[in-house]
Amino acid sequence: MAARGRFAFTVAGVVVATLLLSFVLGLYRGWSERLTTYVDETDTDLWVVQKGVESFFSPSVVQARYVENIRAIDGVEASSGLSAIPMLRLRSGEDAYDVYLMGFDPAETGAAGGGLGGPLRIVRGSGAPKPGEIVIDQILARITGVDIGDSLTVSYLNFQVVGISSGGNLGVTLLCFVARSEVTRLLGDYPVVSHILVRTAPGRESEVATAIRAVSPILEVFPRSEFADSTQRVLRRSILPILSVVVVLVFIVGAIVVGLTMYTTTIEKQREFGVLKALGTPGQRLVSIVLQQSVICCLVGFAIGQLGLLATVWLTQQVVPQFVTLIKPGDLVTVFVLVTVMGMAGSWLPVQRVVRVDPLVVFKA
Amino acid sequence: MNEQPLLRLVGVTKVFGEGASLVHVLDNVDLEVTGGIVTAIMGPSGAGKTTLLTIAGGLQRPTSGHVEVMGERIEGLPQGALATLRRTRIGFVFQSANLLEALSARENVEYMVDLAGDRRGLGKERATELLRMVGLEKRMDARPKQLSGGEQQRVCVARALANRARLILADEPTANLDSQRAAEIMGLLRSLSRDMDCGILLVTHDVRAREQADRAFWLEDGHLSPR
Numbered sequence: 014m015a016a017r018g019r020f021a022f023t024v025a026g027v028v029v030a031t032l033l034l035s036f037v038l039g040l041y042r043g044w045s046e047r048l049t050t051y052v053d054e055t056d057t058d059l060w061v062v063q064k065g066v067e068s069f070f071s072p073s074v075v076q077a078r079y080v081e082n083i084r085a086i087d088g089v090e091a092s093s094g095l096s097a098i099p100m101l102r103l104r105s106g107e108d109a110y111d112v113y114l115m116g117f118d119p120a121e122t123g124a125a126g127g128g129l130g131g132p133l134r135i136v137r138g139s140g141a142p143k144p145g146e147i148v149i150d151q152i153l154a155r156i157t158g159v160d161i162g163d164s165l166t167v168s169y170l171n172f173q174v175v176g177i178s179s180g181g182n183l184g185v186t187l188l189c190f191v192a193r194s195e196v197t198r199l200l201g202d203y204p205v206v207s208h209i210l211v212r213t214a215p216g217r218e219s220e221v222a223t224a225i226r227a228v229s230p231i232l233e234v235f236p237r238s239e240f241a242d243s244t245q246r247v248l249r250r251s252i253l254p255i256l257s258v259v260v261v262l263v264f265i266v267g268a269i270v271v272g273l274t275m276y277t278t279t280i281e282k283q284r285e286f287g288v289l290k291a292l293g294t295p296g297q298r299l300v301s302i303v304l305q306q307s308v309i310c311c312l313v314g315f316a317i318g319q320l321g322l323l324a325t326v327w328l329t330q331q332v333v334p335q336f337v338t339l340i341k342p343g344d345l346v347t348v349f350v351l352v353t354v355m356g357m358a359g360s361w362l363p364v365q366r367v368v369r370v371d372p373l374v375v376f377k378a
Numbered sequence: 379m380n381e382q383p384l385l386r387l388v389g390v391t392k393v394f395g396e397g398a399s400l401v402h403v404l405d406n407v408d409l410e411v412t413g414g415i416v417t418a419i420m421g422p423s424g425a426g427k428t429t430l431l432t433i434a435g436g437l438q439r440p441t442s443g444h445v446e447v448m449g450e451r452i453e454g455l456p457q458g459a460l461a462t463l464r465r466t467r468i469g470f471v472f473q474s475a476n477l478l479e480a481l482s483a484r485e486n487v488e489y490m491v492d493l494a495g496d497r498r499g500l501g502k503e504r505a506t507e508l509l510r511m512v513g514l515e516k517r518m519d520a521r522p523k524q525l526s527g528g529e530q531q532r533v534c535v536a537r538a539l540a541n542r543a544r545l546i547l548a549d550e551p552t553a554n555l556d557s558q559r560a561a562e563i564m565g566l567l568r569s570l571s572r573d574m575d576c577g578i579l580l581v582t583h584d585v586r587a588r589e590q591a592d593r594a595f596w597l598e599d600g601h602l603s604p605r
Binding site for chain 2: 375
């Protein structure tokens with residue numbers, strides 16, 4: 014029973030490590046990919062931002078008149094200013110949430126509500142808010158209980174909900190869409206936008222990008238996919254060090270759990286290892302016995318950990334709907350390799366112990 | 379008889395401690411073990427019987443003197459070579475069987491067949507044959523905890539034969555058994571020495587064991603004398 018208990022404890026340690034490693038990786042994937050969903054899926058060819066800006070989430074201020082200048086360039090089919098303000102306080106009754114307010118020009122909205130700077134998809138209601146109206150993401154609607162026709166406040170402005178959209182859950186923030194004039198009002202009527210979205214004639218992106226750079230030296234132009242990639246890179250730069258620390262800590266704790274339980278097992282089985290040595294079992298075979306046990310614990314722990322991961326992700330999303338995780342097969346392989354290495358690292362001490370077992374122990378009654 | 383001894387100890391001395399606490403556990407001991415003979419070493423507790431056995435089995439090195447197993451001097455061999463020697467040429471029978479708890483009786487014996495380097499995949503057959511030989515044909519799949527002390531010791535004897543060793547070193551093989559089981563084990567060892575021409579060196583406190591041995595020695599104060 015003691016042996017089973019130890020096995021269960023070791024496996025539990027690996028389960029926790031697997032769960033945490035997978036969860037952290039899933040969170041990282043979810044953030045880094047979901048955060049750029051909006052950039053990726055917006056129906057635009059080029060993103061124009063202030064020079065030096067590398068990500069969708071970085072502050073960018075561009076004069077609004079450039080929207081018209083760009084629209085006049087040959088090869089531009091549509092050009093629209095987007096005024097995005099992060100971390101604005103949305104209040105609904107007693108509750109308050111931080112949202113990303115997107116001011117866009119509904120007149121430039123493309124077909125099916127997926128326009129230049131507007132919501133990606135409309136679940137219900139309208140995707141073209143007029144002044145005093147707002148479109149909120151369905152996750153926000155679920156969290157707040159707010160629906161079409163309800164009123165809410167963003168910063169000091171009051172809005173009535175006219176539409177529920179999807180695709181605006183960026184994990185760390187939720188997108189809300191209003192008419193750009195509302196955001197301009199929030200900014201004290203300064204004629205600026207944060208981004209300019211440009212749709213070009215087919216195959217003319219590069220030519221138009223060059224022409225836009227000629228409009229003003231403070232403008233930076235990104236093809237859509239490049240802007241998404243650049244945004245991801247910036248996020249990775251900021252998130253990865255934190256996640257790396259978490260991964261290293263989980264790895265160390267997992268290795269310690271595996272190591273200590275394996276070490277205890279080794280000590281309790283010292284006599285049996287002594288017997289094996291006395292019988293002439295080669296040292297490398299003894300080491301492989303310890304490593305095999307460790308690998309078995311890791312395999313079982315990994316399998317249970319993955320089931321636990323599914324349950325945890327499901328449960329988390331029930332409690333925190335905006336929570337974003339993305340589990341990729343490649344990441345599972347990474348976790349498996351990490352857990353196996355962790356098991357091996359945890360076996361180091363037990364292996365040292367086994368190698369030093371004195372076979373004469375078997376001659377003691 | 380000109381047969382080469384299976385085991386030969388020449389002038390073996392083993393000293394523990396230093397200075398005032400220096401103890402000569404074995405002092406210039408000579409001993410030969412040949413096939414077909416059961417040799418018993420007796421003596422008081424702490425006399426060095428087990429030390430002598432472990433030196434013979436390459437588990438300890440003598441302070442001086444030399445040890446030959448089937449003509450090969452072993453006292454200077456590296457640990458790896460000594461391990462090879464033990465798994466291929468020597469069989470051990472321990473006082474408390476020392477079977478691997480997680481394995482069945484057959485698997486315990488099979489492990490040793492495999493360890494000895496049998497690459498023919500006949501480990502299971504050989505283990506079955508040996509367990510049959512020691513009278514455990516009906517207990518082959520039992521775990522050590524399901525076996526009586528006598529049965530465990532029989533498995534231990536079968537394991538000692540698994541590598542086809544002719545030199546069997548037995549450490550108090552009857553100490554934990556009642557008189558009937560002890561007599562059975564001694565009878566088994568004795569018949570093995572005769573039927574398989576094994577040389578058996580056993581250390582024991584048990585005077586009944588001495589009666590079954592072909593020769594006996596008394597070890598005291600580091601000296602070995604015929605008894």
